[in-house]
Amino acid sequence: MKLSRIVGTLVAVVAGLGMVTVGQARQDLETREIMQHKLQHTQFILKAIALQDFASIQSNAAQLVKLSQMTGWQARQTPEYALFSMEFRRHAESLGKAAKAKNIDAATLAYTQLTFSCVSCHKHLRGDSAGTKGG
Ligand code: HEC
Numbered sequence: 324m325k326l327s328r329i330v331g332t333l334v335a336v337v338a339g340l341g342m343v344t345v346g347q348a349r350q351d352l353e354t355r356e357i358m359q360h361k362l363q364h365t366q367f368i369l370k371a372i373a374l375q376d377f378a379s380i381q382s383n384a385a386q387l388v389k390l391s392q393m394t395g396w397q398a399r400q401t402p403e404y405a406l407f408s409m410e411f412r413r414h415a416e417s418l419g420k421a422a423k424a425k426n427i428d429a430a431t432l433a434y435t436q437l438t439f440s441c442v443s444c445h446k447h448l449r450g451d452s453a454g455t456k457g458g
Contacts, residue, residue: 354396357393361387364386364390365387365441368384368387368418381423387415387418387437392412407443410440414436415433
């Protein structure tokens with residue numbers, strides 16, 4: 324009885340550890356995929372801005388907002404990272420709004436601000452504190 328309970332506990336612990344490892348690997352893969360999609364949508368948006376394709380700007384901006392809300396996006400659990408994510412989402416949202424209003428100047432501005440937010444967060448990831456002030 325006792326031994327079987329110990330064995331049972333051990334099995335549960337080992338299984339649990341295995342799941343943690345697999346979960347972490349999946350999270351890393353998800354993060355990389357999300358970041359790749361992020362880049363693609365941003366490139367599509369630049370093209371759409373150049374061509375004044377508002378529908379494409381709007382749908383790609385919406386995808387960026389969606390990506391920033393996925394768990395795989397949360398690659399770091401720091402307040403700064405959450406702040407950079409929020410900033411990114413805000414610019415993606417105003418980009419969407421500008422496209423909806425068919426305002427190309429506002430869209431271009433929002434795109435530029437979005438680009439700054441890419442750089443700020445990446446600077447932060449590299450541990451460059453100067454990046455937090457958006458220079
Ligand atoms: C809130 C933070 C944050 C913002 C904002 C952000 N990124 Fe990232 N980005 C990350 C993280 C985290 C990674 C993964 C880095 C790592 O740990 O390897 C990453 C990785 C990448 C990669 C490399 C993907 C790969 O295959 O390894 C590219 C390209 C990229 N980002 C582009 C962008 C672009 C373009 C923007 C702006 C439109 C942007 N990022 C905005 C956090 C961010």
